[in-house]
Amino acid sequence: MTESRHTMSAQDPSERIKNFREVMCGYDEETAVSEAKRCLRCKARPCMEGCPVGVEIPAFLGLIAERKFEEAYEVIHRTNALPAVCGRVCPQERQCEGKCVRGKLGAPVAIGALERFAADYHMAHSAVPAVKTAAGRRVAVVGSGPAGLSCAGELARRGYSVTVFEALHLAGGVLVYGIPEFRLPKPIVLREIAELEAQGVEFVTDTVVGKTVTVEELFGDGYEAVFLGTGAGLPKFMQIPGENARGVFSANEYLTRINLMKAYEEDAETPVFRAKHVIVVGGGNVAMDAARCARRLGAEVTVVYRRTEEELPARKEEVLHAKEEGIAFRFLLGPKEVLTENNEVRGLLCTEMQLGEPDASGRRRPIPTGNTVSLEADCIIPALGTSPNPLLARTTAGLVFGPHGEIAADETGKTDLEGVYAGGDAVTGSATVILAMGAGRAAARAIDGYLKNK
Amino acid sequence: MNKILRREQLNESVVRIEVEAPRIAAKAKAGQFVILRAEERGERIPLTIAGAGGGAIQLIFQVVGGATMSLAQLGEGDRICDLVGPLGMPTPIEGLKRVAVVGGGVGCAIALPVARALCEQGAEVVSIVGFRSRDLIILEREFKEVSAKFYLMTDDGSAGERGNVCVPLARLLAAGEQFDAVITIGPLVMMKFVAETTRPYGVHTVASMNPIMIDGTGMCGCCRVTVGGEMKFACVDGPDFDAHLIDFDETIARAKTYAAFEKEARERHCNLYKIKGEHRA
Numbered sequence: 001m002t003e004s005r006h007t008m009s010a011q012d013p014s015e016r017i018k019n020f021r022e023v024m025c026g027y028d029e030e031t032a033v034s035e036a037k038r039c040l041r042c043k044a045r046p047c048m049e050g051c052p053v054g055v056e057i058p059a060f061l062g063l064i065a066e067r068k069f070e071e072a073y074e075v076i077h078r079t080n081a082l083p084a085v086c087g088r089v090c091p092q093e094r095q096c097e098g099k100c101v102r103g104k105l106g107a108p109v110a111i112g113a114l115e116r117f118a119a120d121y122h123m124a125h126s127a128v129p130a131v132k133t134a135a136g137r138r139v140a141v142v143g144s145g146p147a148g149l150s151c152a153g154e155l156a157r158r159g160y161s162v163t164v165f166e167a168l169h170l171a172g173g174v175l176v177y178g179i180p181e182f183r184l185p186k187p188i189v190l191r192e193i194a195e196l197e198a199q200g201v202e203f204v205t206d207t208v209v210g211k212t213v214t215v216e217e218l219f220g221d222g223y224e225a226v227f228l229g230t231g232a233g234l235p236k237f238m239q240i241p242g243e244n245a246r247g248v249f250s251a252n253e254y255l256t257r258i259n260l261m262k263a264y265e266e267d268a269e270t271p272v273f274r275a276k277h278v279i280v281v282g283g284g285n286v287a288m289d290a291a292r293c294a295r296r297l298g299a300e301v302t303v304v305y306r307r308t309e310e311e312l313p314a315r316k317e318e319v320l321h322a323k324e325e326g327i328a329f330r331f332l333l334g335p336k337e338v339l340t341e342n343n344e345v346r347g348l349l350c351t352e353m354q355l356g357e358p359d360a361s362g363r364r365r366p367i368p369t370g371n372t373v374s375l376e377a378d379c380i381i382p383a384l385g386t387s388p389n390p391l392l393a394r395t396t397a398g399l400v401f402g403p404h405g406e407i408a409a410d411e412t413g414k415t416d417l418e419g420v421y422a423g424g425d426a427v428t429g430s431a432t433v434i435l436a437m438g439a440g441r442a443a444a445r446a447i448d449g450y451l452k453n454k
Numbered sequence: 455m456n457k458i459l460r461r462e463q464l465n466e467s468v469v470r471i472e473v474e475a476p477r478i479a480a481k482a483k484a485g486q487f488v489i490l491r492a493e494e495r496g497e498r499i500p501l502t503i504a505g506a507g508g509g510a511i512q513l514i515f516q517v518v519g520g521a522t523m524s525l526a527q528l529g530e531g532d533r534i535c536d537l538v539g540p541l542g543m544p545t546p547i548e549g550l551k552r553v554a555v556v557g558g559g560v561g562c563a564i565a566l567p568v569a570r571a572l573c574e575q576g577a578e579v580v581s582i583v584g585f586r587s588r589d590l591i592i593l594e595r596e597f598k599e600v601s602a603k604f605y606l607m608t609d610d611g612s613a614g615e616r617g618n619v620c621v622p623l624a625r626l627l628a629a630g631e632q633f634d635a636v637i638t639i640g641p642l643v644m645m646k647f648v649a650e651t652t653r654p655y656g657v658h659t660v661a662s663m664n665p666i667m668i669d670g671t672g673m674c675g676c677c678r679v680t681v682g683g684e685m686k687f688a689c690v691d692g693p694d695f696d697a698h699l700i701d702f703d704e705t706i707a708r709a710k711t712y713a714a715f716e717k718e719a720r721e722r723h724c725n726l727y728k729i730k731g732e733h734r735a
Contacts (some may be wrong), residue, residue: 127500167671169491169498169536206538210673212477235675237685244704246682246711253674261497261668269497269520270668271715341705390690425601 005107006035013324017295020181020264023321024088029067033119036064042101047111050099052438053080053150057095057096057111064114073122076115081153081196082146082437084123084188085175087116089285090434091315119229123191124258134161134200137451140223141165142209145173147198147424150437154444155227156199160451163223164201167208173231174254174433177260178252180289182296183318186259210391215399215420224454225419225447228407229440232425233389238281238382242338247345249273250385251282251290258293275379276298281335282383283307284430288318290381291327301327302375304351306334306366334370338380347376374399385430392426413443414450421447456534459510464592467517467527468560476509478539484571485545485564485662485694488513491536492525495664499525500667502564503540511539512534514563514592520719521523523612541670545662547572550634554580554626555601556619558640559590563638564662566593566600573600579624580626581605584619584644588612618652619644627655635660638697642709646702653698663688666711680704707724 009025009188010016016023027035039061056075061257063072076083092098092112100108103298114205136159141148144166150164172189180390193203208212208231218226237243254272257263261270278294280287283305291301303322305312308331323329328374350373353366388405400408400416406427413421423439425431460472472619478488487502499521505512517526545568547553553572557565562583569579581601585591586609598604604621606614614620625637638648639662652659660728665688672690674732679686682699686692 168669169538169589177669181657206536207477208538208541211541211671212481212539234672234687234690237675237678244678244685244701244708246707250646250675253668253676256668256674269524269719271712271719272499273711343704386673391671 002033005038006031006113008110008113010244014320015181017325020296022181026120027113027117029069032064032069032114034112036061036114038102038352039065040101046099047096047102047109050095050097052095052434053441055080055096055115060118061109061111061114064118069118069121070125071202072118076118078398079118080437081150081441081443082192083115084119085146085184085192086434086437087112087114087119088184088188089179089315089397091432093316093428095434095437116288123188128194129198132200134159134202136161138163138223139225139447140218141227143167143173143229143231143424143426144171144193144203145175145229145231145424145436146433147426147436147440148227149192150440151227151229151444151447152201152440153196153199153424154441155447156196156201158444158448162201164203165209165213166203166205168260169205171203171205177256178286178289180255180259182292182295183289184366195244204386208391209267210315210395211379215392215396215417219419224451225421227413227440227443228392228415228420228422228426229424229436229445230389230392230426231436232386232430233405234387236382236384236387238335238338239382240335240337242340242345243380243382244339245340245343245345247273247275247379248338249379249381251280251286251381252386254290254381255286255293259298264297266291272297275377277302277377278379278381279304279375279377280381280383281358281433282315282385283312283350284383284385285314285318285432286385286430287383288314288322288365290383291322292318292325294379294381295325295327299379302377303327303329304333304335304348304350304375305331305395307355307363308332311363330375332366334366334368334383339374345378345380347374348380349374386425388426388429411442412446414446419450456537458528458530458532458534460676461528461530464484464514465590467565468563468590468592469517470504470512470514470516470563471525471528472512473512473534473537473540475511475537478503478537479506479509479511482506482511482540483544484547484619485569486540486542487670487693488537489541489667490525490534490538490541492528493535496524496535497521498668498670500541500664501668502662502664502693503567504563505567514560514561518720519716520722523720538670542689543691545571545637545660545694547575547577547637550575550577552580552632552634554582554623554633554636556623556636556638556640557581557583558619558644559585560592561640561644561662562593562597566596568637568639569597570600580601580631582607582619582622584608585613585642586610617716618647620647623648624651625650627657633657636697637694638662642702642706645697646706649697649700649702649732659697661700662695663693663695663700663705665705665709
């Protein structure tokens with residue numbers, strides 16, 4: 001039996017809190033080969049069941065073990081449009097690695113790290129491919145985040161001529177405005193997008209579908225089907241007194257300033273609030289990203305979460321990294337009031353919670369005890385998820401929306417409007433990169449079926 | 455796309471540009487805005503569309519910080535790096551027959567297209583515009599063209615009547631003049647006092663908000679405004695709201711969030727352009 005799971009080297013916490021460079025350093029070839037050999041090649045392939053885009057995991061692990069790195073990348077890329085991204089940001093412990101048989105008697109195979117290795121190898125050993133012009137039937141993809149990119153990649157593979165419309169000035173959606181550089185370096189996102197351009201996908205930025213152009217007009221322009229991957233929309237706030245004071249920023253705003261607008265750079269044109277003590281409210285990946293960015297900008301940071309550590313929805317590695325970086329966690333606290341002075345943040349008054357019976361999500365529901373705690377801060381960042389964007393709803397007649405404003409679509413992404421498909425956070429509410437990619441890919445297959453029968 | 459077709463200095467710090475933007479021009483309605491980045495590393499800033507036609511839009515802006523300084527550096531033939539729109543909801547003017555349009559300073563650039571749209575739908579427009587002094591007056595001729603009555607105010611009395619825009623507005627209301635709506639666009643403090651002036655008369659009053667924004671599509675929540683106790687996003691729900699329901703004091707406080715940074719950026723840009731100017735000379 002081969003040895004235990006290989007750890008990946010990382011930037012030292014005391015060093016990395018002073019920069020925005022990538023934390024994890026990746027495997028070298030020898031480590032990757034050795035780790036890939038840990039795969040037991042079980043017949044049932046439970047790891048694949050855990051993958052929302054169905055990557056042929058044992059096949060690519062086998063190729064890495066044989067040192068056929070480029071071939072391993074090809075296998076992943078067949079079903080996953082963004083291997084270098086997923087290897088870095090997927091919650092593997094709840095997906096592929098969570099199902100790995102090796103995990104039952106020790107540590108699972110480091111599938112995520114190996115996916116990243118194969119993708120990084122490919123990027124390092126091949127030139128950025130040339131942009132190609134596609135000549136197939138035209139499909140419009142709205143939104144260039146994980147759902148849109150995955151849908152575009154799958155459609156391009158099936159011979160369609162795809163145009164991706166993006167509202168911001170840069171393609172990538174949450175991969176560029178949300179996830180920080182130290183977790184997902186932006187050159188990697190650019191390269192993944194270049195790979196799609198090489199497959200013939202066209203990107204049009206600075207275009208808000210629903211404003212600059214409507215869905216109906218897209219059909220008029222000759223697109224035969226439309227995929228809506230508009231993502232999560234409006235940030236949710238805490239709905240407590242004081243939250244419009246100076247110093248309260250949604251995680252979306254804080255992260256967009258830092259990641260998309262590079263506000264952390266010395267000579268940046270876009271400002272970001274330089275706080276002494278930041279409180280981040282929430283326990284998901286976005287909360288961890290905001291907390292770790294604030295730390296790198298020099299703040300003392302506390303994460304406030306209303307349940308316990310066990311229920312934290314964030315990826316395990318992010319929580320671990322946050323702790324290593326000196327970020328404090330206060331569990332079983334719910335925000336009650338933002339304490340202010342002259343409209344500036346001075347602290348957060350919290351209610352102590354205890355856990356009651358499980359709620360609809362299966363997690364134990366936090367119940368206020370009545371006791372309060374007051375924490376000092378000059379900046380508060382709620383990271384509480386988002387509700388869908390109303391722009392499409394207002395301008396797309398016939399599109400049906402759910403009770404929370406989410407686009408109503410079936411499991412293939414089909415909406416009530418002919419030729420219009422949807423997927424990702426716009427349909428499910430805040431979820432993960434890989435679930436959005438799964439939905440984008442499923443919709444691409446459904447669009448293919450629809451257009452072949454049209 | 456995004457090419458600057460014409461550039462005109464309206465006063466020492468206010469510039470009007472006409473930008474080639476056929477997609478935006480075809481859709482733009484009075485009260486809507488664009489978000490732009492003048493240059494590659496620039497900040498995203500919202501600017502209200504001051505006019506549209508012939509495949510181009512007009513933008514009027516005051517040079518206040520780094521981003522507007524970079525924009526002001528661009529000349530005819532140059533391209534704006536990024537331009538997206540039209541964003542926000544159009545100013546609700548449907549069915550209005552008699553309206554007072556109250557503009558202050560560079561806000562007049564936004565008030566003008568609203569006054570023009572009202573005039574075009576056959577409404578009677580009473581325009582009240584205010585500036586600090588004679589040198590800063592912009593768009594006087596254009597306002598007169600679309601207004602049944604026109605009142606010009608300056609703080610120092612160097613042109614028109616001395617005083618602020620609330621003076622003639624209060625006089626008209628006290629004299630029993632009836633308006634279907636008062637639409638006000640200008641500095642926050644001015645709009646707050648316009649709202650207080652009309653409140654006792656129960657005249658429907660609309661204020662156009664111009665808070666800090668990044669994406670302009672509702673994603674960041676940075677432009678949130680409290681209206682009637684509810685949180686609204688100026689970029690998707692506005693920028694126009696019922697002025698009697700807006701929490702102006704909160705908005706005024708929020709507008710100062712990056713004041714220190716903006717001051718520093720302004721100085722940095724001034725120095726930069728001074729150096730560039732010296733090189734050129």
